[in-house]
Amino acid sequence: MKTLVRQAKIIDPNSRRNGELADILFENNQIVSIGQDLTDDSAEIIEGEDLRISPGWVDIHAQFNDPGYEFKEDLKSGAAAASKGGFCTVAVSPETLPVIDSKADVEYINKKSLGLGVKIVPIGAATPKLKGVDFTEMFDMYSSGATCFSNGQKSFSDAELTRRILLYAKQFGGKVMEVANDESLSNGAMIHEGEVSTKLGLKGVPSLAEELIVFRDIAVAQYCDAPIHFHKISTEKSVELIRNAKEQGIKVSCDVALSNLIWTEKELLSFDTNFKVTPPLRTEDDRSALITSLNDGTIDFLVTGHMPQNIEEKECEFEYAGYGQSIIEYAYPLYLKYLSNSLSEEKWVEKIALSPAKFIGIEPTTIEENETGSFTIFTHANSTSSNHKNMVSRSKNFPEIQGEFQGKIMQIITE
Structure with a gap:
């Protein structure tokens, strides 16, 4: 199958063509030609105002809930939502039933996940059933394609x-991902501990709960001379600790969830459960x-943190509501609305495509002739509507559900 993308701006910091406006002819997922006024009568044409093309986007954390919780999301609906959001590769959480621990x-x-149009990569559970008591046979999972391991x-x-x-993962190059949260400080808490939690009378999660684990595990990583990745960092002090560790040559990396980049605790003054996230x-x-x-560069890349919840988990009292947002299909419109003035398009592509691909062990695509x-392919000229009818995800827990956004994903091209 041939595809001809007309007059798209190339956004690829690794390409000598970065910033060029060009026609690009594909055969399947290989670039056949890059130039001007290209023609091919057999090709599907993709054209429009202000087109952009970049290496395929990669999300290192999403919950697709299969097996066990397919009523929230399954691999097919999750892949469709990811494709709509511009993501070519998604690493899925081990928090399923049964847990992905073998x-x-x-x-x-x-x-x-074969044939779904999006490459789905399982994250293996680092501890059996995510109980945190022992560690799993991570090497067996690694040999079958799981390059990252977490405790959910x-x-x-x-x-x-x-x-x-x-020390175990170090032997074979597995990536260990840690969500930093000291439960002795956060148990029973629902939102950030601060001004808003005081106003609402809700128990808050202190920043210290995250920072203590970051401090502890940086020290452990240094002792072991082994890499550790902090997943979904959320506090100023945490990034200071990680920045200092990197300057000392400690093998540490981290990511941040999109929601923590665009919203703050003040969104919770309305008790909107769709802003109840972790x-x-x-x-x-x-x-x-x-x-x-x-x-x-202190934070290596960003993740969507896509965590679908069915209606019963969200349309209830705040105290009983589940955590998370169904957000993967709206990542680019949210970037344009909230982050485009503080994060350039090149930086967006670096943090949503190049860096996460490298982390998960995928050779980042470069936009050059003969590259596969x-x-x-995306544009900021068109708009995307969000409502219950056109959401692809099975779950509709998106906080701006009745919105009209600038920006649209035109298509992804994958293997």
Whole structure:
């Protein structure tokens, strides 16, 4: 199948053609030619105002809930939502039923996701059933295609378990992802501890709950001389700790959830359960520090943190509501609305495509002739509507559900 993209601006910091406006002819997912006034009568034409093309976007964290919770999302609906959002590759959380904690579980995801148009990569559970007691046969899962391992939304229970997991993964190059949250400080809390939690009379998650685990695990990683990745960092102090660790040569990396870059705790004054997320929305100072750290390289990339919840989990009292947002299909319009003045298009592509691809072990695509890979075609000229009818995700827990956004994904090109 041939595809001809007409007059698209190339956004690819790794390409010598970065910034060029050109026609690009594809055969399947290989670039055949880049130039001006290209023609091919057999090609599907993609054209429009202010087109852009970049290496395919990669999301390192989404919950597609298969197996076990397919009523919230399944691999097919999750892949469709990812494609609509411009994502060519998605790493899916092990928080399923049963948990993805064995070679057979990884192979189940691999087999079931074939032919969905989006590459789905399972994240393996680092501890059996995500209980945090011991560690799994990570090498077996790695051999079947799981390159990253986590304990879901929970931190590793103690420094000794963290040490053992890091040393084991170090032997074969597995990536260990840690969600930093000391449950002794955050147990029973629902939102950030601060001005808003006081006004609403809700128990808050102190920033210290995240920062203590970041501090602990940086020390463990340094002791083991092993890499660790902090997943969905949310506080100013956490990025300071990580920045200092990087300057010392400690093998640490981190990412940030899109929601923590664009919203703050003040959204919760309305008790809107769609803003109940983990980690919680923090202060404006935290949000500003996260954006600065994304730009200066302290934060390596961003994730959508896509976490679908069915209507029963969200249309209820705030205390009982589930955490998360169904957000993957609106990532680019949200970027344009909230972040385009503070994060350039090149930086967006770096943080949503190039850096996460490298982290997960995928060779980033370069937009050059004869290159084969995955590509995202998008525009800020067209608009995207969000409502219950046109949302592709099975779950509709998106906080701006009745919105009209600038920006649209035109198509993804994948294997």
